[in-house]
Amino acid sequence: xxxxxxxxxxxxLAAVATAACTNNPYPDRDAELPILYVAFREAPKTxxxxxxxxxxxxxFNGNIYDRLLxxxxxKRPYTLIPALAAEVPSAVPLPDGRVAYDFELRPDLLFQxxxxxxxxxxxxxxxxxxxxxxxxxxxxVADPALASPVITAFGNIEGLLxxxxxxxxxxxxxxxxxxxxxxxxxxxxxxxxxxxxxxxTRLRVILSAPYPQILYWFAMPFSAPVPWEAIDYYDGQEGRxxxxxxxxxxxxxKMTYYDKQARVVLEANPNWxxxxxxxxxxxxxxxxxxxxxxxxxxxxxxxxxVGQPLPFIQRIDFRRxxxxxxxxNKFLQGYYDMSxxxxxxxxxxxxxxxxxxxxxxxxVRLETLVEPSVFYIGFNMEDDVVGAGxxxxxxxxxxxxxxxxxxAEFVKLFYNGRGVPAQSPLPPGIFGYDPExxxxxxxxxxxxxxxxxxxxxxxxxxxxxxxxxxxxxxxTMDTSARGALVDQYLVDRWRLIGIDVQVAATNYNQxxxxxxxxxxxxxxxxxxxxxxxxxxxxxxxxxxxxRSRNEGPNSANFSDPRFDALFVKMKSRDNDAERLRLxxxxxxxxxxxxxxxxxxxxxxxxxxxxxxxxxxxxxxxxPTVKYRKLxxxxxxxxxxxxxxxITWPAYGLAAVAVAVVLPGVFTFFRERQ
Amino acid sequence: MLAYVVRRIAYGVVVVxxxxxxxxxxxxxxxxxxxxARRALGDxxxxxxxxxxxxxHGYDKPLWPWQAADNLxxxxxxxxxxxDFGRSDADDAPIVDxxxxxxxxxxxxxxxxxxxxxxxxxxxxxxxxFFRETYIDAAGVFVCVLAMSISILLYIIGAQYVVAKLLHWxxxxxxxxxxxxxxxxxxxxxxVGVLTGFGGDVRFYRTVFVEETSRDYVRTARxxxxxxxxxxxxxxxxxxxxxxxTRVVLAIPFLFTGSLLLESFFGIPGLGSITVDAINxxxxxxxxxxxxxxxxxxxxxxxxxxxxxxxxxxxxxLE
Numbered sequence: 006x007x008x009x010x011x012x013x014x015x016x017x018l019a020a021v022a023t024a025a026c027t028n029n030p031y032p033d034r035d036a037e038l039p040i041l042y043v044a045f046r047e048a049p050k051t052x053x054x055x056x057x058x059x060x061x062x063x064x065f066n067g068n069i070y071d072r073l074l075x076x077x078x079x080k081r082p083y084t085l086i087p088a089l090a091a092e093v094p095s096a097v098p099l100p101d102g103r104v105a106y107d108f109e110l111r112p113d114l115l116f117q118x119x120x121x122x123x124x125x126x127x128x129x130x131x132x133x134x135x136x137x138x139x140x141x142x143x144x145x146v147a148d149p150a151l152a153s154p155v156i157t158a159f160g161n162i163e164g165l166l167x168x169x170x171x172x173x174x175x176x177x178x179x180x181x182x183x184x185x186x187x188x189x190x191x192x193x194x195x196x197x198x199x200x201x202x203x204x205x206t207r208l209r210v211i212l213s214a215p216y217p218q219i220l221y222w223f224a225m226p227f228s229a230p231v232p233w234e235a236i237d238y239y240d241g242q243e244g245r246x247x248x249x250x251x252x253x254x255x256x257x258x259k260m261t262y263y264d265k266q267a268r269v270v271l272e273a274n275p276n277w278x279x280x281x282x283x284x285x286x287x288x289x290x291x292x293x294x295x296x297x298x299x300x301x302x303x304x305x306x307x308x309x310x311v312g313q314p315l316p317f318i319q320r321i322d323f324r325r326x327x328x329x330x331x332x333x334n335k336f337l338q339g340y341y342d343m344s345x346x347x348x349x350x351x352x353x354x355x356x357x358x359x360x361x362x363x364x365x366x367x368x369v370r371l372e373t374l375v376e377p378s379v380f381y382i383g384f385n386m387e388d389d390v391v392g393a394g395x396x397x398x399x400x401x402x403x404x405x406x407x408x409x410x411x412x413a414e415f416v417k418l419f420y421n422g423r424g425v426p427a428q429s430p431l432p433p434g435i436f437g438y439d440p441e442x443x444x445x446x447x448x449x450x451x452x453x454x455x456x457x458x459x460x461x462x463x464x465x466x467x468x469x470x471x472x473x474x475x476x477x478x479x480x481t482m483d484t485s486a487r488g489a490l491v492d493q494y495l496v497d498r499w500r501l502i503g504i505d506v507q508v509a510a511t512n513y514n515q516x517x518x519x520x521x522x523x524x525x526x527x528x529x530x531x532x533x534x535x536x537x538x539x540x541x542x543x544x545x546x547x548x549x550x551x552r553s554r555n556e557g558p559n560s561a562n563f564s565d566p567r568f569d570a571l572f573v574k575m576k577s578r579d580n581d582a583e584r585l586r587l588x589x590x591x592x593x594x595x596x597x598x599x600x601x602x603x604x605x606x607x608x609x610x611x612x613x614x615x616x617x618x619x620x621x622x623x624x625x626x627x628p629t630v631k632y633r634k635l636x637x638x639x640x641x642x643x644x645x646x647x648x649x650x651i652t653w654p655a656y657g658l659a660a661v662a663v664a665v666v667l668p669g670v671f672t673f674f675r676e677r678q
Numbered sequence: 679m680l681a682y683v684v685r686r687i688a689y690g691v692v693v694v695x696x697x698x699x700x701x702x703x704x705x706x707x708x709x710x711x712x713x714x715a716r717r718a719l720g721d722x723x724x725x726x727x728x729x730x731x732x733x734x735h736g737y738d739k740p741l742w743p744w745q746a747a748d749n750l751x752x753x754x755x756x757x758x759x760x761x762d763f764g765r766s767d768a769d770d771a772p773i774v775d776x777x778x779x780x781x782x783x784x785x786x787x788x789x790x791x792x793x794x795x796x797x798x799x800x801x802x803x804x805x806x807x808f809f810r811e812t813y814i815d816a817a818g819v820f821v822c823v824l825a826m827s828i829s830i831l832l833y834i835i836g837a838q839y840v841v842a843k844l845l846h847w848x849x850x851x852x853x854x855x856x857x858x859x860x861x862x863x864x865x866x867x868x869x870v871g872v873l874t875g876f877g878g879d880v881r882f883y884r885t886v887f888v889e890e891t892s893r894d895y896v897r898t899a900r901x902x903x904x905x906x907x908x909x910x911x912x913x914x915x916x917x918x919x920x921x922x923x924t925r926v927v928l929a930i931p932f933l934f935t936g937s938l939l940l941e942s943f944f945g946i947p948g949l950g951s952i953t954v955d956a957i958n959x960x961x962x963x964x965x966x967x968x969x970x971x972x973x974x975x976x977x978x979x980x981x982x983x984x985x986x987x988x989x990x991x992x993x994x995x996l997e
Binding site for chain 2: 026027028029030031032033048049050051058149150152153154156241247249250264265266267268324325326327328330331332334335338340517556648649650651652654655665666669670672673
C-alpha cells in the first residue's frame, strides 16, 4: 500500500516535470500572435532622438520616430522617399550661396497616444504633428546640455550654431534659466534663422551653403518631430521615467514595455498615418511594387505583399541576449525569427558560400549584403618616415607596403570570408564605386614591392642609416588575443619584404593620446557610412578633418591641396557625370599617394526562417520591420517539431543513482541487524 | 556586546573607505574621463561634445585634493556617503532606479538557489554522515570533490548545451518576470548554482555532523535506545547548526548582490549583471555604487555572523 502511494506520487511528479519541461522562452498564450522576436545585445544608452547614435537605439527609435523622409525598402542605390513629408524637397538656390529646402508635412498626422499630452489640455491623449515640432527637435539637437553628436551636420542650417552658443551663454549667465520649461528656455535664446515655419505644415530649412547630404539627415531620427509635452512631462520626477527612456513619436510602432537591461516591446501604433489613412497609399506606408531584379527572384515582390498597407506585424518583442552562442541557439530552435551568423558556428551554417544542407533542411534562408563600410590600414602622413614629409621616398615605401597585404586572404582568415577586398575608400552601393576598378597597389606583388623599396632607398627592407631592417611601429587598439593574431599576420606580410614592424597594442585612450601627440606611424581603422554618399567616405581624407589639427576623423592626417580642391567640388554636387569624374580623379590621387591601405568592405550575412517574409538587409541603420510578414502556423509547427523535450536521460540518471545507493543502504542495515 | 559591535562598525567604516579609495585609484589608473566619455557617446562625436559630456558628469574636475578644492575624489566620497549615487556614465539612467529594477531578478534567482543549496547540502551531508565509512560515503567524497573541481563556466556552458540545446528542458537563457514563465528561466541557473555549491557545502556539513556523532551526548542517546534516524535528524542536526549558521548568515547579505556569472550568462537582469555591464562599459559611477554596496553588505554580514554566534550559543561572549 505504502509502496503504491510512493509509486503514484513519483508518477505524478514525473508527469508534472515532463509537462513543465519546455525550452520555450515565451508564454504559451503568445504562440498564435503575430509577434516578431528580435534579440539585442547591448542595452541602448539613450532613446532620446537628439542623442541616440547607435545601431541598437535605432532598432527601437527608427520604428517609433517617423522622419520627414526615409529610404526606399528595395531600391538600390539607396533612394529617399517621402515619409511624414508629402514630397522629397529639391534644393532652392538663395542669394549669398545659401540653399533652401521646403518640406510640406502631410495633413492630419498624429503623435502616438500618451499621457504627456494632457499637459496641452485635460483629457487629451494625442495631438496633431506640426512643423514646429520638427523645429523644436532641431533646437534640441542644438541644445548644449544634450551634447548631441550630430550638431556638426545640422550646423549647416543657418543660425543653428548661433542658437547653440546663445543658449549656452544664457545658461551660464543665469543658472535659474535651466529651471524654466524647455520651450521658454529656447524662446529666450531666440530663433534659428534657417528654420522658418509657415502655417502648421510647412517648414523651410535654409542652409548657409550647399549641403545636399542634409536630406539624408532628415531620414534619421535626429530630426523626427518630438512633442514638447513629452520633454516637460517625462522628467524623472514622481515616478515618471526620463524622456530618454520613454519615446513619444509618430511612427508605425509605439513602445509599451521598456526594461532596457532585459526586454523591450513595441506595439503597432493606431495613430500612425499609414493605419489611419491607408487610402493615401503613401510610399512609406505601403509595401513597394518596385525593386531590384533580384527582389522579384527572392520573393520580395510577391503579389501577396505588394501594395499591402503596413505594418504586417503587430508586436515586436526585443529580448536582450548578451552572449552570442545562446542567442544563435535560440534562433536554431525557432525562438528568434532572424539572426546573424556567429563565428563559432560559421562552418556548420555555411558551406562553399551557401547554406549548409542542414540549414536548408530547416528552411533557413540566407541574405548577404556588402555593407557601406571600409576598413583600412592608415599611415600617419605627418610622420617623418612614412608620411608626406618624406616625399617620393615615403610614397614608394607606402606603395610597397600596400602591395604586400593580401586582402582576400586577410578576410578569409579573420572574417570567415565575410568581406570584399577593397580597392578604394568607396564601397559597393555608393555612387562612384566601380566594380571593374583594380587598384594597382592593392594587388599582391612582392617583386614590385621589393623594387619600390630599392627606389625608396630601403633595398631588401634595410635602413641605410642603421644597416638593419627598417623599423616601423604599428599602433592598434585591439588588445585581444584575436587582435594579436591579426596584427601578427600583417607584421609577417611586411616581413616578406624585409621591413620590421613592431606592434604597439594599447587601449583606446592611450591610442587617442598617441594620435593627439602625433606619436604614431601605422594604424588600423574602419568607417561605416552614416548615409549613402561618397562625401561620407572621402571626407575622411579631407585636410579640414585632420585629427592633428581639428580632431576630425582624418586620422591619417592626409593633406593634399589637389585632393581638397577635388573634394570641395565633389561634395556638394548631385550624382552626375562631373561628380563621377571628380571621384575618379580623387581615387587616382589616393591610388598613388597611398595614405591608406584599403583592406576590405564588410559583408553582412543574415539568416532568417522560412516563415518570415519581406526581409532585405539594408547596410545602413534604418528600420524595415514594418515590411516583414510572418507565417504563424508554420512557425508554431516548426517550433513544436524542433523542441520536443527528451526526458529519458533524467529517468536514467535517477535510476543509476538509486542503483548505486540502494545496495549500500541494504548492506548497511543488514550488517547493523 | 554593544561596545564590540560599535568597534566592529568603526572597523567596517575604515574598510569601506579603503575599498572606495582603492576603487578610485584603480579605475582612474587604467582609464580617464575621455575614455569614459568616448564609450558613452561613441567614436563619431566631435571633441566639443566630449567636453560637454564631461562637464555634465563632473569629470572635468581635477582628480586629487591637492589639485583643487573641488575635486573628483572628494565628490566620489561625498556621493557614496550621502547615498547620492547619481546617474550612470554609460546611459545617464539614475543608478537607484537601476538597482531597484535589478534587485528583484537577483532575489528570485538567489533565494531559491540558496534555499535549495542549503536543503540539499544538509540532507546529503546527513545522508553521507549516516553512512560514514561505507562506499556511499566514499562515493559522496568523489562526487563532491568532482563538483568542487569543475569551473562554474563549464557547468554553465555544459548545462546550456546538454540541458537546453540537446534535451530541450529549459530555455537556454533569458528572463521574464511573468508568473507563468519565470520558473522555466530560473530552473537551469538554480540547478547550476546548486551544483557548483553543493560539493563544498556537503563536505563541510558532513565534517560537522561526523564530529557531532562522536560526541558523548550521541552515545548517551544511543544507549538510551534512541533510533539512528532520530539521533541524526534531532540531536546531531540541532547541535551542528552553529557552524552551519556561520556560513548561512555570511551568505545572506550576498543574496541581494546577485551572481555575476550566472546572471550574465543566463541573461538575468539582476544586480550581478549590472555590475558586469558596468565593468565592461567603463561605467565608473555604477561600478563604484555596486562595489560600495558589496563592501557594505560584506561588513554587515561579518558583524551579523559574530552577533548570531553569541545569540545561538551562550558560551560565546563578544568582548
